[in-house]
Amino acid sequence: MSSDFNIFWEHYGKKRERSDAERAWQRLDDAERQAAIKGIVAYHKRCRQEGKETSYPAAYLNQHLWQTRRGRRPSTAKANVQAGPAKGFTDPETW
Secondary structure (H helix, E strand, O other): OOHHHHHHHHHHOOOOOHHHHHHHHHHOOHHHHHHHHHOHHHHHHHHHHHOOOOOOHHHHHHOOOOOOOOOOOOOOOOOOOOOOOOOOOOOHHHO
């Protein structure tokens, strides 16, 4: 397992269905993986602004939700709890 997945998992915030997220992670190429990590903060912010719950990590990866913008592909993932980035997480550029 890539240490990049562990970085993603640590910072995503919602700790659900890790094995599904790991499988989704393996299907991404390196550029998509880096974009997924860098997109976490913006995705969580967008969800808060729109009053929506964040998706489970696997759905975020499978549906490329870091790319989703208002008016584009809607999220169909189920989510039970709204979560923000992991405690202390501020900017992916500081990793």
